[in-house]
Amino acid sequence: MIDQLYAQKLNEGRSNAYVKKIHNLLSKALQKALKWGLIQSNPSKDAAPPSIHKKHKQVWTLDEAKGFLKVCEAENCLALFLVALFTGMRRGEILALRWNNVDLEKGVIHVAEALARTKAHGLKPKEVKTAHSERAIFLSPSLTEALTIHKQHQTDNPLDLVFPSKKGTYVEPRNLLRMYKSLTEKADVPYISFHNLRHTHATMLMRSGENPKVVCERLGHARVSITLDIYSHTNEEMQRKTAERFDQNFWT
Structure with a gap:
């Protein structure tokens, strides 16, 4: 039946x-149900979901x-997209970010x-979904400097948002995506989804030989295995470079 x-x-x-x-x-x-004694076995274990x-x-x-x-x-x-590329934060996390959390x-x-859209209240910040998503992300010196300058240039900001709209409210996600697409065209770079800025951050870290556990914690994944599974192709590159470094160090 399953x-x-x-x-x-x-x-x-x-x-x-x-x-x-x-x-x-x-x-x-x-x-x-099996744990509660309601059934004698779990039939889904014998089912064949598609790969x-x-x-x-x-x-x-x-x-x-x-x-x-540039x-x-x-x-x-600059500051908003530096945060996206240098932290791997999700779009909703960036748009809901307040200065008291920086x-x-x-x-x-x-x-x-x-930031999430609700039927009753429209755009509204919500607590992140999991305990792993609630995390501390350490900043590079250049990003810290960019955020410091960005804060100094802000004026009226009643919601204490790091990236408010011109009216001081939450930025409409669709407006952010329109701006992002326009910037990619001006920069003459391949268009990738905004979410893939997060993947760009993680891929660069993995290719530089960063500890997968650290990458996992920055992205807010529940387990390192999830990180390695998503970036398996990058992990293969790391494994190959590790073997080459071992060979070089051994014979020299």
Whole structure:
């Protein structure tokens, strides 16, 4: 019956990833029922959800990222996109960020909220979804300097937002995306989704040989295995370089 459900959803045009989410949720529910003694076995363990062929995340090269930031500086919007590229924060986390969660002296951002759209109240900050998403992200010297300058140029800011709109309210996410697309065109760099700035940050860290545990904590992943799974192609590059370094160090 479970396999028939998966086949039905696929025939309806649902993606493999969507059906895999159904499988994961169903498996957890049945496992809880097994623990409570309501069933004798978990039938989802014998079901066959569709496999997911993961595509490599499209990211910028170092030169492309630098070219983009150069245009951002010329357009007086450098700080926001520096935060995106230098911290790996999600769009909602950036737009909900308040100065009371930014410690410029210690050089750290405390991620506690994310901007979300609600039917009742429109754009509204909410607590981040998981305990792992609530995290401290340490800042590089150049980012700390950029945020310091950005704060000095702010005037009226009733919501204490790091990146308010011109009216002092939350920035409409669609307006941010329009601005972002315009900047990529001016910089003449390949268009990637705003979320892929997060992937660009993580990929650069992984390729530089950074500890995956540190990358995991900066991104707010629950487990290192999730980070390594998402950036498996980058992890392969790291493994190859490690083998080459061992060989070089051994014989020299």
